[in-house]
Amino acid sequence: xxxxxxxxxxxxxxxxxxxxxxxxxxxxxxxxxxxxxxxxxxxxxxxxxxxxxxxxxxxxxxxxxxxxxxxxxxxxxxxxxxxxxxxxxxxxxxxxxxxxxxxxxxxxxxxxxxxxxxxxxxxxxxxxxxxxxxxxxxxxxxxxxxxxxxxxxxxxxxxxxxxxxxxxxxxxxxxxxxxxxxxxxxxxxxxxxxxxxxxxxxxxxxxxxxxxxxxxxxxxxxxxxxxxxxxxxxxxxxxxxxxxxxxxxxxxxxxxxxxxxxxxxxxxxxxxxxxxxxxxxxxxxxxxxxxxxxxxxxxxxxxxxxxxxxxxxxxxxxxxxxxxxxxxxxxxxxxxxxxxxxxxxxxxxxxxxxxxxxxxxxxxxxxxxxxxxxxxxxxxxxxxxxxxxxxxxxxxxxxxxxxxxxxxxxxxxxxxxxxxxxxxxxxxxxxxxxxxxxxxxxxxxxxxxxxxxxxxxxxxxxxxxxxxxxxx
Amino acid sequence: xxxxxxxxxxxxxxxxxxxxxxxxxxxxxxxxxxxxxxxxxxxxxxxxxxxxxxxxxxxxxxxxxxxxxxxxxxxxxxxxxxxxxxxxxxxxxxxxxxxxxxxxxxxxxxxxxxxxxxxxxxxxxxxxxxxxxxxxxxxxxxxxxxxxxxxxxxxxxxxxxxxxxxxxxxxxxxxxxxxxxxxxxxxxxxxxxxxxxxxxxxxxxxxxxxxxxxxxxxxxxxxxxxxxxxxxxxxxxxxxxxxxxxxxxxxxxxxxxxxxxxxxxxxxxxxxxxxxxxxxxxxxxxxxxxxxxxxxxxxxxxxxxxxxxxxxxxxxxxxxxxxxxxxxxxxxxxxxxxxxxxxxx
Numbered sequence: 001x002x003x004x005x006x007x008x009x010x011x012x013x014x015x016x017x018x019x020x021x022x023x024x025x026x027x028x029x030x031x032x033x034x035x036x037x038x039x040x041x042x043x044x045x046x047x048x049x050x051x052x053x054x055x056x057x058x059x060x061x062x063x064x065x066x067x068x069x070x071x072x073x074x075x076x077x078x079x080x081x082x083x084x085x086x087x088x089x090x091x092x093x094x095x096x097x098x099x100x101x102x103x104x105x106x107x108x109x110x111x112x113x114x115x116x117x118x119x120x121x122x123x124x125x126x127x128x129x130x131x132x133x134x135x136x137x138x139x140x141x142x143x144x145x146x147x148x149x150x151x152x153x154x155x156x157x158x159x160x161x162x163x164x165x166x167x168x169x170x171x172x173x174x175x176x177x178x179x180x181x182x183x184x185x186x187x188x189x190x191x192x193x194x195x196x197x198x199x200x201x202x203x204x205x206x207x208x209x210x211x212x213x214x215x216x217x218x219x220x221x222x223x224x225x226x227x228x229x230x231x232x233x234x235x236x237x238x239x240x241x242x243x244x245x246x247x248x249x250x251x252x253x254x255x256x257x258x259x260x261x262x263x264x265x266x267x268x269x270x271x272x273x274x275x276x277x278x279x280x281x282x283x284x285x286x287x288x289x290x291x292x293x294x295x296x297x298x299x300x301x302x303x304x305x306x307x308x309x310x311x312x313x314x315x316x317x318x319x320x321x322x323x324x325x326x327x328x329x330x331x332x333x334x335x336x337x338x339x340x341x342x343x344x345x346x347x348x349x350x351x352x353x354x355x356x357x358x359x360x361x362x363x364x365x366x367x368x369x370x371x372x373x374x375x376x377x378x379x380x381x382x383x384x385x386x387x388x389x390x391x392x393x394x395x396x397x398x399x400x401x402x403x404x405x406x407x408x409x410x411x412x413x414x415x416x417x418x419x420x421x422x423x424x425x426x427x428x429x430x431x432x433x434x435x436x437x438x439x440x441x442x443x444x445x446x447x448x449x450x451x452x453x454x455x456x457x458x459x460x461x462x463x464x465x466x467x468x469x470x471x472x
Numbered sequence: 473x474x475x476x477x478x479x480x481x482x483x484x485x486x487x488x489x490x491x492x493x494x495x496x497x498x499x500x501x502x503x504x505x506x507x508x509x510x511x512x513x514x515x516x517x518x519x520x521x522x523x524x525x526x527x528x529x530x531x532x533x534x535x536x537x538x539x540x541x542x543x544x545x546x547x548x549x550x551x552x553x554x555x556x557x558x559x560x561x562x563x564x565x566x567x568x569x570x571x572x573x574x575x576x577x578x579x580x581x582x583x584x585x586x587x588x589x590x591x592x593x594x595x596x597x598x599x600x601x602x603x604x605x606x607x608x609x610x611x612x613x614x615x616x617x618x619x620x621x622x623x624x625x626x627x628x629x630x631x632x633x634x635x636x637x638x639x640x641x642x643x644x645x646x647x648x649x650x651x652x653x654x655x656x657x658x659x660x661x662x663x664x665x666x667x668x669x670x671x672x673x674x675x676x677x678x679x680x681x682x683x684x685x686x687x688x689x690x691x692x693x694x695x696x697x698x699x700x701x702x703x704x705x706x707x708x709x710x711x712x713x714x715x716x717x718x719x720x721x722x723x724x725x726x727x728x729x730x731x732x733x734x735x736x737x738x739x740x741x742x743x744x745x746x747x748x749x750x751x752x753x754x755x756x757x758x759x760x761x762x763x764x765x766x767x768x769x770x771x772x773x774x775x776x777x778x779x780x781x782x783x784x785x786x787x788x789x790x791x792x793x794x795x796x797x798x799x800x801x802x803x804x805x806x807x808x809x810x811x812x813x814x815x816x817x
Contacts, residue, residue: 049581225570238573249474260475262629262783263731 007151007410008422009074020077020470023189027182028072028413028420036071039181040415043069046177068463069174071181074412074425074445078472084147084155085429085439087338090329092143092431095162095316097332099139102315103129113331114324122321123369124314126277128284132301135208136435139310142201142272143431144168144444147339149410156340156407158426160325162317163309164274167444168430169232172197172239174466175442190471192441197430198239201272204434205240208306209269216269219243219259221250223275223291233274247275252295255302270306271296277311319368319402320346342407348399356403357394360387363403364454365394378454380406409454412465414447424448426456427467441469477574478633479784480567484583485621485637487564491557492614493645494547495607497524500649500679502603505540507671518543524648525555544603545595557610561590576624579617586613629730632723636779639723643716644772646703649676651765673699680711700761701753713768714748720775721745727783735782740775744768 005013010021017025047066076084101108102119103126109116119125144165146158175194179186202218209216222233224246237244249259250268258265273280279289284297299305315321323344326337345352345363356363365377377390394401411422429443445465446456456462501521518538522531525547534552535542550556554563565587572580589609598606618638625631673694677683682702689706690698707714721741728734756764 049584225566234573243474243477244573245474246476249476261473262475262478262633262727263733 006408006422006424007149007154009149009410009412009425011413011422020075020080023185024073024075024413027185033419036415040069040071043071043177043181046180047173067170068449068461069177070414070423070447070449070463070465071178072413072415072420073178073185073466073468074427075468075470077470080153081441081469083153083338085441087155088145088429088431088439089437090333090335090338091145091157091160091325092140092433092437094325094329094332095140095143095160095313096138096433098328099162099310099313099316100137101332103132103139103312108328108331111331113327114321118320118324119315122315122318124312124318126312126315128297129310129312133303134310135210135306138208138433140313140316141204141208141308141310141433143433144428145339145431146426146428148407148426150408151410154340156342157325158342159319159322160317161428162313163276165428165430166229166232166274167428168197169235170464171430171442171444171467172235174444174464178466192469192471194440194442197440198236200432200438200440201236202240202242204432204438205270205272205308207434207436208308210303210306213269217242217267218270218272219245219250219268221245221247221271221273221275221293223279227274229274236272247289247291247293250293250296252293252299255295255299255304257293257296257299257305268305270308272308277314280307280311319344319366320348323402342404345403347394347401347403352403353394353398356401357391360391362406364406365390365401365403367400368402369400376455378406381452381454406454409448412445412447414449414463414465416449416451421451423451424454424456425465442467473574473629475784477571477630479780480571481574481630481633482637482779482784484564484567484571485634486641487560487567487637488583488614488617489638489641490555490645491560491564492611493641494525494555494557494560495610495614496645496679496681497521497649498544498547499604499607500675501543502540502607503675503678504672507675521547526648527553527555544598548598548603548606549590549593549595558590558593561587561613574630576620576626578620578624582613582616582620586617589613629727632726632730633783636720636723639716639719640772640776640779642711643713643720644769646680646711646713646716647765647768647772649680650700650703651762651769669696670694677702682709682711685709697753697757700756704756704764705748705751705753707749714745717741717745717748724779735778737775737778737782740771740778744771744775 009018010025011017044066047069098108106116106119108114109119140162142165144161144167146161147155148158149155171194205218206216209218218240219242220233220237220240222230222244224230227233234244243249243259245259245268251258251260251265253265257268257271259268275291278285279291281292281294281296282289283294285292296305296307297311300307300311322341323346326341329335329337345356347353347356356365359379360377361379361382363377363379365379367375377386379387382390409424409426412425413420414423416423425445425447427443427445429439432438445467446462447465448454448456449461449463498521501517504517518540521543522528522538527546530553531538531543531546535546538546546553546556548557551558553559565583568575568580568583593606621631621634625634673696674683677686677694677699680703686694686699686702689702702709702712704713706712707718709715724738724741728738
């Protein structure tokens, strides 16, 4: 099987440069290689000094590793961005309508658009949320949408992240570092700023405070310093000028949530939590959780605090629900989806399972609940042994696996040991929902640094790039 | 601000100060070890250094008899000693890391850079560089920390908690240094007021950067009661008990104003301050210097416990064991790894 050539975002097959990359191309041709290398090392130093590191639990070595940063930016034009962001906004509106429906009338189940058992028997379904009213009917306040590009106008959503998506701090720091290293690049063209994100996030969170809180107190709830995304939690709290709290800093009295301060208890109105549902409140979920706040759910149910994202949003971004997303958008919004879904084979379905087992060398196989690029088989680059191993696993627990065709992910010029070479990328833009839907023009571009690799996850050696949206 | 943030700021201040104090203790031990032995007996400098740091029992269990090599290692790089310079700088950095968003970048960078340097330090490199140079480095890093703290932090409640940590720790340390001189250093048969005694007092003054100050105030003759006067009662002397206590009161008062409430810790600090402010050195010697200092160390530790109760994490503190004769109480410790800080005086 021959692999289709990947779409390169800078250089077209005839050698011409796409217009949005003209400045980058010129810069790359004029800059001396040793200067770029120097800048690359400077970037590392800045990241290390600022303490922007990433903890990886599963391996030895330096527990505070740097995510490799590539100094060559990825560029979107104003028009392609407009279409892409419209697609993201549409998708998130569908997601919020779906979650509200699932925890209220379940019309979509009664209409048979999504099979009931896929929702009601799903681990991510939280019956505790049924009938609870949340401010503005918004559940997924912050959503990260993972997408890839396969052609000039072809974008596919790989995954929605509607629980506690991370990565936005890298989007912001990457821009900060690029502006420090290459101010001349920014002077030559109009690149849309992203540094308003923290302000937009604060506006979003303030707009969903429980009614009656006129000047709401907002706090970011983190699992603590040993969490891999701790840096981001601190970064966002600082950016918004709000407290970064841990479970031990909060307590519930009379169904109200307070934080402990040296001046006495202070009431909290909105909690931007970066802790999974099951750890949020040991009285409601996992009793062994020491990260959460006992009684939080009772305050939530009483409408005395809002939690972002809401409890139970995992029902919308589960890989088994993903398949239905185009239908979900049509059902609630009455619109055709702007962004494509990747065709997905669900191994719980016998026919799909047979097809998957027969085409393992062409497909990407994932665990339904997996994340971070672990437990994945990438067919075209796998060995016979790996495929046999996966076939065994799929036969043993078919319902755990889904499979998708291997997409020819687009490439971007990337600075690697051998010079500048194309590497595969994906994109995670962030969508904020409150009194309105907000999106800063940009996102986190992840790049698979090894040649030919399609795995962009930072836990598996992926790097990041600054993502530019040119103003029209 | 969160109580936990206040706790981290306070312990960051304490641990940086403690690392500096360790360096000072080792510095004086080193200086004394260079003096001629007048008695021919085995030297006690390293034993005294371990005793000051409060690690006697732990040290004896792991190393036996102190000598220069094992004492220096124990107090500088030993990862199993929670009060070694290495452990202090690590704990300071962990506390600072938890509150990075609450302090200026310069404070974080100072603490973080210090940690990376000590993390990569080995005993061989320490010795080849010269232990003295290493102590100077520790003192310099501590000075840098104090400088960026005072020079860049917003002087609100966060600043007051960091400074409280600094002065509680420093007062404790000065009292320990003075106390140990009286009870450990002088070998049997050696005359109080003899030549060795004189050299030891001089070295002690040097260790708290007070020799020049002493001469400016009292002239060149080094007299024990005047050393005590300088290091206990003189407010203008930055490492004296009086100075530390005055600073503690200042910062607690500022917190009282900021929060509009006063606590038991305010009363305790005020009482201790009054005793130093109106105290006379003759009365201290009447009570007995050792008894006076033991009492101070205990009250200071209790004040730390009370500050934790009144402002910091509302956790049950480990209550101090009473100090026994001839042995200074164990130093305050903060458990590593978690945010739980306990204190035993």
